Amino acid sequence: MPAFRPLSEAELDRLTDDELVAYLRAAAEAGEHAHARTALQILVFAFWDLVEARLSLRLPAHAVEEETANVISRAITSSFAGESVGEFRSWLTTIIKRATADYYRRQERRPEETPLVRETEDGEREHLRGRHEPDGAGYVEVQLLVEQCLDELSEPHRRVVELLVFQDRDARDAVAEVPGITEANAYQIVSRFRRRLRELLEGENP
16 A cells, blocks of 8 residues: 655645545545645535535525535534545535534524525526625635634643544543543533634634
8 A cells, every 4th residue: 555645735726526535535544634634625615615505405595604604614624534526425415414404403493484596587596695705715714714723722622623523533532632621521622613613714703
């Protein structure tokens, strides 16, 4: 098995989706979690418009942008262990479905109660909101936001996030490795990290 060779962000940006998935998996297997995380961020960001389009068919117009940021946040702070783009799409679809269910659970309303699209005079289906266009910073900005969130943490809390979020380890590993941390504490730390990242992705509380 050839040794893992890290690529620069410029090199990763030129890879196809299939190549990114293969690189991500190779990085994870080599224990190069930072490189795997970068590849996942690039891959997830490339699907931003797809996530938004799917959510626009499930949610009221005013909620789509916020929940798109929510899905992106969940995806880049999760672990993907598949071997193909098809598996990646299925994984992302699962996150979209869970985010949608969580939204309606919070709202205590049924999806069909809210009109999501309308027909124009010429019979075309029109989304009831404008299209979101991510700024030119792209995945680089997302990566910077992740690093900002990590930098805001104390060293023990940062280690907990690295273990549970980016290395997909169990909370018991955090308890064993980080003094003074319980499993409940570990999950709370991860929850606060993801909530903070979501705020930054939505442009709140910079």
